[in-house]
Amino acid sequence: MCGIVGYNGKEKAVNILLDGLSRLEYRGYDSAGIAIRDKEIEVFKAKGKLSNLKDKIKDKKLNGTCGIGHTRWATHGEPNETNAHPHVSNDGNVTLVHNGIIENYQELTQKLFRHDYKLFSETDTEVLTNLIDYYYKKYKMGPIDAINRTMVRVRGSYAIAVMFKEYPDEIWVARKDSPMIIGQDSNGTYLASDVPAILKYTNKVYYIDNMEAACLKKDKVIFYDLNGDVVKKELKEIKWDVSSAEKEGFEHFMIKEINEQPEVVKKTINSLTNNNKIDLSKTGLKEEDIKRIKDIYIVACGSAYHVGVCAQYIFEDLARIPTKVDIASEFRYRKPILNKNTLVIIISQSGETADSLAALREAKNMGVKTLAIVNVVGSSIAREADYVLYTLAGPEIAVATTKAFSTQLIASYTLAIEFAKIKKKINNNYYQELINEMNQIPEKIKEILNNLTTNIQKIASKFSNIKDAFYIGRGLDYAISLEGSLKLKEVSYIHSEAYASGELKHGTISLIEDNTLVIGIATQEEIFEKTISNLVEVKSRGAYVVVVTINGKDVSKVANNTIMIPETNKYFYPSLSVIPLQLIGYYITVSKGLDVDKPRNLAKSVTVE
Ligand code: AGP
Numbered sequence: 267m268c269g270i271v272g273y274n275g276k277e278k279a280v281n282i283l284l285d286g287l288s289r290l291e292y293r294g295y296d297s298a299g300i301a302i303r304d305k306e307i308e309v310f311k312a313k314g315k316l317s318n319l320k321d322k323i324k325d326k327k328l329n330g331t332c333g334i335g336h337t338r339w340a341t342h343g344e345p346n347e348t349n350a351h352p353h354v355s356n357d358g359n360v361t362l363v364h365n366g367i368i369e370n371y372q373e374l375t376q377k378l379f380r381h382d383y384k385l386f387s388e389t390d391t392e393v394l395t396n397l398i399d400y401y402y403k404k405y406k407m408g409p410i411d412a413i414n415r416t417m418v419r420v421r422g423s424y425a426i427a428v429m430f431k432e433y434p435d436e437i438w439v440a441r442k443d444s445p446m447i448i449g450q451d452s453n454g455t456y457l458a459s460d461v462p463a464i465l466k467y468t469n470k471v472y473y474i475d476n477m478e479a480a481c482l483k484k485d486k487v488i489f490y491d492l493n494g495d496v497v498k499k500e501l502k503e504i505k506w507d508v509s510s511a512e513k514e515g516f517e518h519f520m521i522k523e524i525n526e527q528p529e530v531v532k533k534t535i536n537s538l539t540n541n542n543k544i545d546l547s548k549t550g551l552k553e554e555d556i557k558r559i560k561d562i563y564i565v566a567c568g569s570a571y572h573v574g575v576c577a578q579y580i581f582e583d584l585a586r587i588p589t590k591v592d593i594a595s596e597f598r599y600r601k602p603i604l605n606k607n608t609l610v611i612i613i614s615q616s617g618e619t620a621d622s623l624a625a626l627r628e629a630k631n632m633g634v635k636t637l638a639i640v641n642v643v644g645s646s647i648a649r650e651a652d653y654v655l656y657t658l659a660g661p662e663i664a665v666a667t668t669k670a671f672s673t674q675l676i677a678s679y680t681l682a683i684e685f686a687k688i689k690k691k692i693n694n695n696y697y698q699e700l701i702n703e704m705n706q707i708p709e710k711i712k713e714i715l716n717n718l719t720t721n722i723q724k725i726a727s728k729f730s731n732i733k734d735a736f737y738i739g740r741g742l743d744y745a746i747s748l749e750g751s752l753k754l755k756e757v758s759y760i761h762s763e764a765y766a767s768g769e770l771k772h773g774t775i776s777l778i779e780d781n782t783l784v785i786g787i788a789t790q791e792e793i794f795e796k797t798i799s800n801l802v803e804v805k806s807r808g809a810y811v812v813v814v815t816i817n818g819k820d821v822s823k824v825a826n827n828t829i830m831i832p833e834t835n836k837y838f839y840p841s842l843s844v845i846p847l848q849l850i851g852y853y854i855t856v857s858k859g860l861d862v863d864k865p866r867n868l869a870k871s872v873t874v875e
Contacts, residue, residue, distance in 0.1 A: 268365035275454015279333035286463035294869035295337035296345030304330035311350035336363035343388025355399035366423035366444035520664035532708040560607035570613040575745040577678035585686035594621035615670040616871035617645020726853035738767035739787035750847030767800035780808035789839035
């Protein structure tokens with residue numbers, strides 16, 4: 267997804283903008299640009315990596331202390347310099363960067379043509395830029411009026427930063443559905459698509475709501491609603507430290523974040539328990555709310571969806587609550603059957619995934635209570651859900667999620683245990699036993715990381731040239747095989763499929779050939795033998811079998827390699843079995859020499875449909 271940054275203050279803007287853009291690279295992009303205002307506004311753009319832009323401006327004297335910047339993830343128009351942002355209106359009055367999609371840009375293009383505007387790029391953003399200019403000139407009421415009229419007129423999503431020629435010491439911003447954070451310190455004011463871009467400068471931030479605009483001056487920020495009235499906002503403090511947005515000696519963010527899991531899982535457990543009892547009070551969920559829940563609908567995308575698949579097994583088995591799970595892009599169009607006692611749970615690391623946000627709104631429109639499990643404080647999904655459970659993974663920079671995934675699992679376990687207790691499906695002894703075992707998970711993750719990483723790296727190094735891989739399991743093992751498969755394919759570009767191992771013989775087993783890699787996850791006691799017999803089936807057809815199973819299990823008759831993880835309660839094995847799968851994806855990718863933190867075509871937060 268695109269990334270926007272801006273700065274207005276005492277310091278030279280160029281360094282702050284480039285630093286901010288470099289911290290947004292993980293969002294995925296194919297071109298970049300900045301606009302710096304000294305006496306005039308100067309715009310510089312380059313296709314490809316940020317380093318190309320830096321080369322372009324390295325000999326320029328850019329002393330301006332006000333500017334905006336952008337990394338573009340192409341949605342309209344191919345990646346090239348003309349389509350890169352910032353865009354400038356025909357006579358240079360308006361300079362703008364944008365993250366989002368303007369859905370009605372074709373009709374707006376015709377409107378601009380009727381008023382003798384010209385367009386030079388293929389982007390919806392250039393249309394937006396000239397439309398603001400059109401309203402600015404037509405009504406002569408200044409920036410906030412021009413921006414508000416534009417917000418009323420366009421359909422779609424946007425987070426924009428705008429500079430007006432006649433307003434030299436101001437940056438104007440507005441947002442609808444696309445993320446934006448605004449910061450302030452004694453050196454000035456800052457804006458960005460995401461926290462890591464400004465955390466180095468300030469952890470004091472404002473949250474701008476949908477359909478709001480703001481003016482960033484050098485020493486203050488003024489917010490406006492759609493009527494142009496001033497809106498009072500409180501400066502909040504972000505509890506993330508800068509180091510969490512740095513690599514800190516690790517080669518990549520992904521391996522750093524894999525290794526942060528014991529710590530952030532522990533933090534998340536501690537935030538959801540009190541005196542060794544579960545405490546959901548921070549979420550806003552009360553006991554009477556939980557008693558009313560008759561069924562649960564979990565909605566998410568990607569890895570967050572895989573957490574939902576795990577949670578479905580656990581909510582049904584432990585709390586005996588009928589639970590469905592759906593990918594958000596399907597849920598929002600399937601006309602789901604919800605009733606007044608359905609709880610819809612939206613899981614999202616970024617809290618900005620467009621499909622998940624839309625699913626949340628769909629559920630709310632149907633009068634259903636919604637609970638968000640999110641990692642980014644103040645994100646759109648967090649602010650619009652009825653209840654919010656924050657995971658404490660800290661900023662997750664690598665596109666492939668790992669630590670956020672693990673903290674989302676903890677959130678799911680905690681909810682399931684508390685729901686089971688309140689609905690009297692488990693007695694106090696078992697309730698306490700589950701909490702005591704959940705408290706052991708961080709240490710057991712650390713044990714895996716300390717004892718198995720080298721062995722897993724060796725196993726992974728055999729597979730850097732494979733073309734296909736299969737991950738299979740049953741029950742929770744199947745759920746986590748989905749995540750293992752995604753962890754491999756999204757960073758290594760190796761085709762990979764996850765399959766319920768009992769389903770293989772209904773077609774897919776025909777793909778198994780000599781040395782096809784099959785990774786079997788076998789931690790669920792009741793169905794352990796069945797999974798092993800499925801692995802024997804693929805082994806007999808020539809597969810190379812790697813088994814992730816529990817310490818002490820003898821799988822030597824079927825496994826070419828075995829990865830043994832510590833014992834735990836059956837519900838918590840996803841937290842342990844996922845660790846080797848994350849490491850396999852990481853080390854295969856690194857052995858292929860690929861950019862594991864910023865895989866091609868992917869963005870950290872998919873804020874468009
Ligand atoms: C997972 O490694 C991917 N980065 C992706 O599937 C991600 O989980 C998905 O896009 C959902 O993102 P969210 O949790 O921020 O909503």
